[in-house]
Amino acid sequence: MVLRVGAVLVAIGTVATIATLLPLATGGDARPVAVYLLCFLAPIGLGAILVALWQRASSRSRRIRSSGDGHRK
Numbered sequence: 001m002v003l004r005v006g007a008v009l010v011a012i013g014t015v016a017t018i019a020t021l022l023p024l025a026t027g028g029d030a031r032p033v034a035v036y037l038l039c040f041l042a043p044i045g046l047g048a049i050l051v052a053l054w055q056r057a058s059s060r061s062r063r064i065r066s067s068g069d070g071h072r073k
Contacts, residue, residue, distance in 0.1 A: 006047075010041070010049070013044070
């Protein structure tokens with residue numbers, strides 16, 4: 001669930017970043033402040049994705065250790 005939310009936040013942040021930079025590159029008018037604030041969703045989404053992946057890897061590691069099937073040398 002957190003992984004999907006993170007992916008959506010990254011997508012929204014990326015679209016907002018493109019919407020912010022495109023007018024600056026073409027000589028258009030600047031966008032409203034809300035669009036600039038939406039750009040912050042991309043790194044927040046990336047953080048959510050990293051947390052979700054860390055939790056998933058940690059849970060799998062615990063499950064492997066508890067089942068005793070791990071190959072230890």
